[in-house]
């Protein structure tokens with residue numbers, strides 16, 4: 503009896519196992535059948551037309567075909583593939599970004615993905631697309647660019663300048679120590695300041711024809727470049743000279759106090775620096791010839807504007823950049839930054855703030 507029961511149990515187990523195998527095999531067989539359909543047929547089943555399928559086969563890498571199937575039918579997918587800026591390598595990123603931004607312009611989506619920056623979590627917009635195309639775009643600043651751009655009616659170049667320079671935060675709103683390791687490119691402005699006791703160790707005195715002012719000291723390298731510039735100008739019958747170069751912290755205390763008493767703090771802040779925040783304490787700048795608005799448009803001012811960069815000097819507070827530098831236009835104030843930086847600043851029509859943010863402070867790609 504016992505034997506019989508074991509045989510029956512054994513047969514039942516065998517049947518069970520057999521049906522399990524059959525089921526698994528059948529299931530597999532089904533899948534294999536489906537895979538045997540060509541991708542063309544499978545795209546067709548999703549609703550793509552013959553023309554659209556031809557476009558997919560032509561422009562999408564084989565590895566991404568399954569991605570197309572997962573996406574299902576979407577006419578915008580074909581629009582993406584037909585864009586002149588379409589790049590096959592970015593295909594899966596386009597689709598991922600498009601899925602999050604179905605109502606956005608396809609060209610904006612393509613531009614933003616093509617930029618190579620990780621912007622997957624930022625909504626696609628024409629503003630973002632125009633920002634990423636700007637030369638001085640810094641990805642770390644994107645949230646502030648968008649904030650500023652959405653609340654100010656200015657172009658993307660201006661948005662980037664305002665944010666990179668920190669001007670969007672408000673002058674004197676944050677305070678950092680100027681990094682003296684940057685040497686000729688040290689930044690001193692309404693955010694970066696020099697310490698009370700800082701005096702450059704290599705100041706030299708500009709003498710003779712090179713100086714007519716009381717503050718005649720400059721750092722050695724800047725002074726050498728200054729004299730070279732004055733000599734070159736002279737060959738063009740332009741007479742240049744320093745009126746005010748290095749000024750100490752204490753000097754600025756007195757100057758600024760005097761201006762406050764005369765014009766009030768708000769007005770004084772527009773043309774004079776608070777102590778520690780004056781570039782004159784760096785020993786790298788000079789006020790030339792005539793410290794007044796009447797200097798603007800003179801042959802000397804025009805020569806400086808067009809030639810100073812060749813000697814490593816930049817017009818520090820240009821017209822039209824008052825909201826970036828925090829100072830009104832000063833045609834007489836030139837800052838030494840070295841020839842390489844001066845050339846970029848001159849040619850790209852940017853301020854030292856923008857140069858510093860992008861070339862020195864920027865640690866992102």
Ligand SMILES: [Zn+2]
Pocket residue numbers: 782787788789835
């Ligand atoms: Zn000055």
